Amino acid sequence: MSDPDLESRLQSHYRRFRPDDSTRLLLAAETRLDEIRRQPDAARWRRRALAFGLVAAAVVVAVVAGGIFLGSSRATPAASTTSTTSATVTASPSARVISKADAVAALKAFLGRDPGQVTVNDPTAAAGGQAYQIMGTPDGVFGEARVDVSTGRVISLILTVPATTTVKLTPVQAQAAAAAFFKAHNISIDGLTPTVKLEDHGCCKNYAVEWDRIENGVTFPESVQADVDPSNGTVYSFIEYRAPYGPVASPTIDRQKAIELATTASGLTKPKIEAVQMQVISAPAYAGTGWNGRLVWSVQLSDDSQGYVAAAWVYVDAVTGETMIAGRG
Amino acid sequence: MIELAGVQQRDDDRVVELLLAGVPEAHRLAAWILGDPAGAEDAVQEALLRAWRQRRSIRFELGQPQRWFMRIVVNVCRDELRSRRRRPFIATADNSGSDSEMATAPASAGHDDLDRAIARLTEDEQIVLGLRFGRDMTIPQIALQTGLREGTVKSRLHYALGHVKAALDAERRAEEKSR
Numbered sequence: 001m002s003d004p005d006l007e008s009r010l011q012s013h014y015r016r017f018r019p020d021d022s023t024r025l026l027l028a029a030e031t032r033l034d035e036i037r038r039q040p041d042a043a044r045w046r047r048r049a050l051a052f053g054l055v056a057a058a059v060v061v062a063v064v065a066g067g068i069f070l071g072s073s074r075a076t077p078a079a080s081t082t083s084t085t086s087a088t089v090t091a092s093p094s095a096r097v098i099s100k101a102d103a104v105a106a107l108k109a110f111l112g113r114d115p116g117q118v119t120v121n122d123p124t125a126a127a128g129g130q131a132y133q134i135m136g137t138p139d140g141v142f143g144e145a146r147v148d149v150s151t152g153r154v155i156s157l158i159l160t161v162p163a164t165t166t167v168k169l170t171p172v173q174a175q176a177a178a179a180a181f182f183k184a185h186n187i188s189i190d191g192l193t194p195t196v197k198l199e200d201h202g203c204c205k206n207y208a209v210e211w212d213r214i215e216n217g218v219t220f221p222e223s224v225q226a227d228v229d230p231s232n233g234t235v236y237s238f239i240e241y242r243a244p245y246g247p248v249a250s251p252t253i254d255r256q257k258a259i260e261l262a263t264t265a266s267g268l269t270k271p272k273i274e275a276v277q278m279q280v281i282s283a284p285a286y287a288g289t290g291w292n293g294r295l296v297w298s299v300q301l302s303d304d305s306q307g308y309v310a311a312a313w314v315y316v317d318a319v320t321g322e323t324m325i326a327g328r329g
Numbered sequence: 330m331i332e333l334a335g336v337q338q339r340d341d342d343r344v345v346e347l348l349l350a351g352v353p354e355a356h357r358l359a360a361w362i363l364g365d366p367a368g369a370e371d372a373v374q375e376a377l378l379r380a381w382r383q384r385r386s387i388r389f390e391l392g393q394p395q396r397w398f399m400r401i402v403v404n405v406c407r408d409e410l411r412s413r414r415r416r417p418f419i420a421t422a423d424n425s426g427s428d429s430e431m432a433t434a435p436a437s438a439g440h441d442d443l444d445r446a447i448a449r450l451t452e453d454e455q456i457v458l459g460l461r462f463g464r465d466m467t468i469p470q471i472a473l474q475t476g477l478r479e480g481t482v483k484s485r486l487h488y489a490l491g492h493v494k495a496a497l498d499a500e501r502r503a504e505e506k507s508r
Contacts, residue, residue: 006490006493006494006497007462007490009443010443010458010462010493011462011465013443013444013447013462014361014364014459014462014463015463017360017361017363017364017365017366017369017463018357018360018361018366018463019356019357019360019366019369022352022353022356022357024370025352025356025370025373025374026349026352026353028370028374029348029349029352029373029374029377030349032374032377032378033345033348033349033377033381036378036381037341037345
């Protein structure tokens with residue numbers, strides 16, 4: 001159907017709706033996106049806490065069932081004749097369960113002040129066994145904390161997340177601030193290797209300070225992490241995670257081979273290497289898959305050849321060369 | 330570390346850049362489809378939210394990220410048009426009385442009957458009409474933008490024009506009778 005008069009009328013009709021200026025909308029959009037991007041901070045920590053908690057729970061089950069170490073199945077003669085490390089951490093056998101009131105009291109002692117109105121959820125899986133999740137109010141002194149039901153220790157905490165882009169501290173100063181925080185709260189970082197990274201979320205910046213157990217180039221599931229306000233050195237969130245682990249077999253797959261295997265498995269068109277490290281993995285998502293406790297090459301790849309950034313994170317078993325896609329972004 | 334923090338951070342930066350760059354075009358697109366510049370701003374804000382939530386799916390959706398965002402804008406507009414159809418008929422010209430552009434539109438322009446005719450179309454017909462005569466897109470471009478086959482776009486456009494013409498004819502006959 002072609003009706004020049006009608007089409008001409010329609011063109012004239014629609015011309016009225018052309019917005020002549022999108023500046024106001026653009027400013028509103030920037031503000032909105034900034035607001036949205038601030039939210040992941042808390043969510044990220046919750047995810048970490050949950051992941052670490054579930055990992056630890058799985059570990060404890062393994063300890064109870066196996067009697068000695070997580071990954072005792074790895075300690076077969078073939079795999080354990082040569083060991084990359086002698087480091088081991090055992091789980092606490094304690095089964096004491098504190099009350100919710102005790103958990104709140106522990107949080108109060110940690111904060112050094114009354115946490116205000118709180119909601120205490122039933123225990124869920126956490127490092128060392130289980131932990132109470134304590135939620136604060138949006139305008140309160142803290143956002144979320146987790147308290148170990150056996151030890152009464154505060155194992156993670158999120159205070160109010162600052163929205164600052166001012167960076168007055170150097171990385172060394174940020175690390176010192178985090179170390180002082182952990183020392184003041186009797187959280188050991190002895191023997192752990194620190195890394196400091198200034199994270200820029202657009203709306204706000206923070207120092208992510210992390211101590212990990214790294215021995216002979218292998219990262220173990222033992223970590224203490226803090227987020228530091230770069231404008232004043234305040235630690236506004238932390239997680240302490242220590243999972244038991246046992247002796248680890250020597251790798252037979254070298255770094256280059258691992259990258260080749262990961263690249264093939266990723267399916268990316270033009271993969272770029274973002275990070276490669278050897279680690280012992282232990283995550284709830286892999287329960288029952290046979291991957292928990294394995295020594296792997298963790299290879300992170302990205303590909304921006306298609307006009308957007310695609311990413312793949314691949315585990316390569318450092319002994320067998322078997323691959324697993326751990327995540328895509 | 331068990332997260333792709335660095336990669337995701339850069340990915341998110343890129344998504345924000347992509348979305349902000351697309352705002353002016355999204356604004357125009359929504360204004361033409363909805364026939365309402367003010368409502369278009371709300372639609373773009375909603376589209377930004379949806380796009381952010383779906384940002385991880387960019388690689389699955391389309392090879393062209395901007396087109397991915399514009400398709401979300403079109404979907405938001407479709408929802409808004411659907412929601413308007415559930416409400417009692419409101420002429421879009423009346424809606425925007427406070428809008429400067431609408432206020433300056435001459436009353437004698439005779440758009441009211443066209444407003445009513447377009448408002449009676451289905452959402453999908455209104456979308457192809459807005460993209461064709463507002464955004465001045467060709468049929469292949471509309472197909473690419475909406476994900477429809479060219480044949481479908483052609484038939485929707487055909488029916489939309491037919492329905493508009495029929496509605497205008499009906500109004501004209503009713504007006505002649507009332508004289």
